[in-house]
Amino acid sequence: xxxxxxxxxxxxxxxxxxxxxxxxxxxxxxxxxxxxxxxxxxxxxxxxxxxxxxxxxxxxxxxxxxxxxxxxxxxxxxxxxxxxxxxxxxxxxxxxxxxxxxxxxxxxxxxxxxxxxxxxxxxxxxxxxxxxxxxxxxxxxxxxxxxxxxxxxxxxxxxxxxxxxxxxxxxxxxxxxxxxxxxxxxxxxxxxxxxxxxxxxxxxxxxxxxxxxxxxxxxxxxxxxxxxxxxxxxxxxxxxxxxxxxxxxxxxxxxxxxxxxxxxxxxxxxxxxxxxxxxxxxxxxxxxxxxxxxxxxxxxxxxxxxxxxxxxxxxxxxxxxxxxxxxxxxxxxxxxxxxxxxxxxxxxxxxxxxxxxxxxxxxxxxxxxxxxxxxxxxxxxxxxxxxxxxxxxxxxxxxxx
Amino acid sequence: xxxxxxxxxxxxxxxxxxxxxxxxxxxxxxxxxxxxxxxxxxxxxxxxxxxxxxxxxxxxxxxxxxxxxxxxxxxxxxxxxxxxxxxxxxxxxxxxxx
Numbered sequence: 001x002x003x004x005x006x007x008x009x010x011x012x013x014x015x016x017x018x019x020x021x022x023x024x025x026x027x028x029x030x031x032x033x034x035x036x037x038x039x040x041x042x043x044x045x046x047x048x049x050x051x052x053x054x055x056x057x058x059x060x061x062x063x064x065x066x067x068x069x070x071x072x073x074x075x076x077x078x079x080x081x082x083x084x085x086x087x088x089x090x091x092x093x094x095x096x097x098x099x100x101x102x103x104x105x106x107x108x109x110x111x112x113x114x115x116x117x118x119x120x121x122x123x124x125x126x127x128x129x130x131x132x133x134x135x136x137x138x139x140x141x142x143x144x145x146x147x148x149x150x151x152x153x154x155x156x157x158x159x160x161x162x163x164x165x166x167x168x169x170x171x172x173x174x175x176x177x178x179x180x181x182x183x184x185x186x187x188x189x190x191x192x193x194x195x196x197x198x199x200x201x202x203x204x205x206x207x208x209x210x211x212x213x214x215x216x217x218x219x220x221x222x223x224x225x226x227x228x229x230x231x232x233x234x235x236x237x238x239x240x241x242x243x244x245x246x247x248x249x250x251x252x253x254x255x256x257x258x259x260x261x262x263x264x265x266x267x268x269x270x271x272x273x274x275x276x277x278x279x280x281x282x283x284x285x286x287x288x289x290x291x292x293x294x295x296x297x298x299x300x301x302x303x304x305x306x307x308x309x310x311x312x313x314x315x316x317x318x319x320x321x322x323x324x325x326x327x328x329x330x331x332x333x334x335x336x337x338x339x340x341x342x343x344x345x346x347x348x349x350x351x352x353x354x355x356x357x358x359x360x361x362x363x364x365x366x367x368x369x370x371x372x373x374x375x376x377x378x379x380x381x382x383x384x385x386x387x388x389x390x391x392x393x394x395x396x397x398x399x400x401x
Numbered sequence: 402x403x404x405x406x407x408x409x410x411x412x413x414x415x416x417x418x419x420x421x422x423x424x425x426x427x428x429x430x431x432x433x434x435x436x437x438x439x440x441x442x443x444x445x446x447x448x449x450x451x452x453x454x455x456x457x458x459x460x461x462x463x464x465x466x467x468x469x470x471x472x473x474x475x476x477x478x479x480x481x482x483x484x485x486x487x488x489x490x491x492x493x494x495x496x497x498x499x
Contacts, residue, residue, distance in 0.1 A: 032457035032496070036429070053426045053449040082447065139459040143452075143470055188477020254475065299463055 023049055024061045026146040026394075027298075029134040033144045044218050046073045050145055054086035055079035056220065065294035066311045068343060068350040069123070070151030072213050073355065077220040078149060078234065079129050080192045080255075081184040088240060090216075092225040095208070099177065100246030103168030110210065110224060116166075116168040117158035120207055123347035125152045125315045126237055129260055129284045133387030135394075140387040147292055147394070152348035153315070155228045157209030161202045164246065169198075171308035172248040174275050176201040179225055181240035195251035196229060196236050197273050205230045205318075205346065208241065230346035231271070231286045231318030233388075235260045250324060251277040260284050266382060267389050268375055272363060286317030290391040291324055291351070301399045307356035309397065312338075313348035314369035320345035320371045326353045328363045328398075338369065357400040364395040429454065436491030443480050443488060447472075453496055462493035 024039050033051070039051035040058070048058040058077040062072055090110050098105030109115075127150035134144035143149075164176070175195040183191045200206060207228040210217060210304040218225045221237030235255075251257075261281035273283040291314040302308050313323045325334040340350030348368075357363055370376040377391045429450040431437060444450060460468070466489045472478040473485060480488070 030455065030457060030459050031453045036451050036454040050451075051455055052451045057447065141456055141460060141464065144455045186477050186479070189447070190475070201429070213467075257474075 001050065006109060007109040021047075024063065026062065028137075029146060030139050030144055033134060033146075039368070042077060043219055044073065045077070045220065046071075048074065048076065049146070049148060051145070055082045055084070057145075060151055061143055062147050062292065062294055063147075063297070064151075065313050065348070066086035066151060067293050067312055068340065068348045069154060069213060069387050071263075072153070072215055072218050072221070075126075075151040075153065075212075075218065075221055076128065076149050078143070079182060079191065081182055083185050083335055084182045085240065087219070088223055090098045093224050096243045097163060097167045097245075097307045098245055101170050101173030101246030102164070103170055103247045106167050108163070113158050113163075113208065113210065113225070117162045118137065118395075119156060120159055121154060121156045122205060122207070122228075123152060123154045124347060125150060125287065125348055126228075126234045126316075127287055129233040129388050130386065131237050133392035134336065135390055135392075136383070136387040137381055138383075142386055142387060150234075152315070152343070153212045154214070154343075155207060155209040156192045156211035157225070157228065158208045159204060160208055160227070160244070161204065163208060163244070164201065167246070169246060173198050173246045174249065175251050176194070177243075177245040177247050177251050177253075177315060178236075178238040179243040179245075180222070180226075180238045180242065181242050192255055193251070193253045194236055195240055195247065195253075195256050196232075197275060198246075200229065200232070200273075201270075208244075212374075214250070226317075231316075233260075233284050233287055235284065246286050248296075256283060260386055260388075262388055266384060267381070270373070284388050286316065288389045288391045289316035289319075289321075289371045289375045290314070291367045291377065291393075293365065293367055293394070293396045296396075296398070299397055299399065301401060304358055304360050304400055305356065306400075307354050308365075310355050310365060310367075310396070311350070312352075312367055312386070313350055314367075314376065315348050316369070316371040318344040318346045319375075320372045321349040322370050323350040324353075324367055324369045326355075326367050328355060328357070328365050330364065331366065355398065360400050363400060365397045365398060366393045368393055419468060434495050434496050437485040439484050439487045441455050443478065443484055444472075447476070447478060453492065457496035460492075461498055461499070462489065462497055465489055465492040465497055468492075477491040 023127045040046040041047045060076045095108045131149035177195045179193045209228045210225045225241045227238045264282045271285045276283045293312040295311045324337040327334045337351040339351040
């Protein structure tokens with residue numbers, strides 16, 4: 001006990017020293033966030049913006065998005081429940097595949113996945129459904145995310161459809177139910193279990209991934225394997241996967257039936273989770289088109305005639321970014337930003353724009369992304385009670401002296 | 402009440418063990434006002450208290466009541482009716498908006 005106290009005390013000192021560093025929070029969050037959020041490092045991670053210790057909810061500072069690939073040790077962390085395994089032994093880890101909609105029941109180890117199936121790599125954005133919830137106006141309850149509950153990585157794994165084919169599908173199958181090793185501390189708390197429509201599970205881009213940016217998944221991003229559902233929000237990207245069950249009836253667990261829902265018909269999304277749609281609401285599915293300015297920092301100063309490279313990323317639900325436009329005169333004139341390397345339609349598309357002003361003043365720079373199916377970012381918030389799908393353009397202020 | 406306290410205590414122990422496995426979890430202080438101890442023991446059994454501070458002060462008493470009710474009815478928090486009232490009053494007064 002004495003040593004535990006000593007450890008705790010030294011840990012507190014280390015944290016206190018870190019607290020002196022300014023937490024890079026965006027404006028517009030509830031005031032309680034500004035006097036509570038800290039920069040804190042989980043094991044194996046860099047210091048990220050800590051919104052809650054338990055369960056751990058940590059967002060990536062916006063400056064990381066000046067690069068289109070988010071480093072593993074800076075990738076955001078999001079959990080609902082607090083019984084998270086301290087470590088998982090990959091050699092004894094097994095993935096169960098079966099259910100009443102499957103013709104067989106099988107177990108796979110990591111070696112089975114890595115040697116028995118075609119290995120697939122793809123870049124995709126993993127974005128929490130509630131990213132930017134903290135910017136909802138009016139504010140809504142929940143984890144008060146700023147802009148960093150997202151990241152883009154190159155994922156490597158096997159196709160879910162190939163694994164399902166080994167188990168065999170019955171014609172009555174409608175949904176695939178996913179569970180991970182993390183769970184609640186109370187028996188009565190609904191375990192975090194999710195389902196996806198069968199058609200999405202059979203999409204060739206839906207993967208069981210075990211590597212991220214060329215490395216094993218970080219523990220807090222789902223080691224040793226997680227689901228990758230490109231285009232769809234991260235709620236479906238089950239971490240620490242342990243079981244994949246084929247269901248012949250719509251899954252009725254809390255996290256699908258009641259949580260992660262948007263008002264039916266309120267958002268411009270093309271893909272729907274048909275077996276779960278009600279008149280009132282439906283599960284969130286694909287991400288809406290969005291962009292973020294990552295550099296320079298808010299309040300950047302430059303001299304008249306000097307220029308600065310405005311950099312950021314744009315993404316959508318997997319249709320692909322067609323253009324990013326930038327204005328610095330309140331929307332009177334828009335100019336196209338330069339689009340950078342294309343990592344694929346599910347990935348961040350980097351963009352840049354050289355800003356210069358001849359006259360001194362404060363300039364508000366706005367970026368607006370559009371995708372190949374003609375969707376563009378919202379000018380005003382489409383309010384919903386859970387604060388999802390916030391793709392309102394966000395201004396960056398630059399001062400020219 | 403006693404049963405609830407015992408349940409909360411065993412949950413708190415399990416949570417403490419988990420927190421220790423992760424690392425030491427710093428204390429997130431809440432305002433010292435009536436009901437403070439009940440909030441700390443009941444709410445912190447399942448989650449750190451930064452959830453309360455970051456979700457403030459925009460929630461009205463009604464919204465805080467809905468949140469506490471959800472913790473009990475949906476997430477199964479073993480909190481009895483008198484404790485629930487204490488928690489709701491504390492949150493509305495100290496972390497709420499009119």
